[in-house]
Amino acid sequence: MKNFKKITVALALFVTMGAFATEGKKETKNNNLSGQIYEMLKDNQFNADEKELTAEVKFIVNEKGELVVLSVETKDEVLEGFVKSRLNYKKVQLDNVAPGRVYEIPVRITA
Template structure:
């Protein structure tokens, strides 16, 4: 009987320890960042005959929580200028743990 109680107590303690070890904050900072970038790129006035402009943007977040565009990999100079103008040094809301990390995000703009 005593062994059953000790075993049950050990199982309960392991379960509680496992729950505490898991980070219960399930928010994804990268997802939050992509939503913020999407909002910044909305409302474009690009005119390229209905053509779709695509590229990959590499950027980091500085100490002031601002986006710093490192490069835009695209064939369109218009898209590159547009993304740099809209994103460079724009403030974002993130956890301090992700500052300095280099991100790469695909960008697709439907020009009108």
């Protein structure tokens, strides 16, 4: 019976600690740069034969707060054109983005 009480107290302690660990300010998708890029790319009409398409996108943010795509490294030319057309010179809303800094983000589109 002593062991059962100890286990119950330990489980209650772990559950309580887990609940407090998940509280706090969580970033929403619209608050961070990758979330905004996700929103720009999520509506697509890819009928890919493969299960997923991937690309590495390098871009900067100019002084006006617009994304400027530097390169899209992918094997699929259609994906490259899609990413460039959806992201190039689109405005992002962030205060902590450094203009002129090169950012790199992986893009994965699944069918």
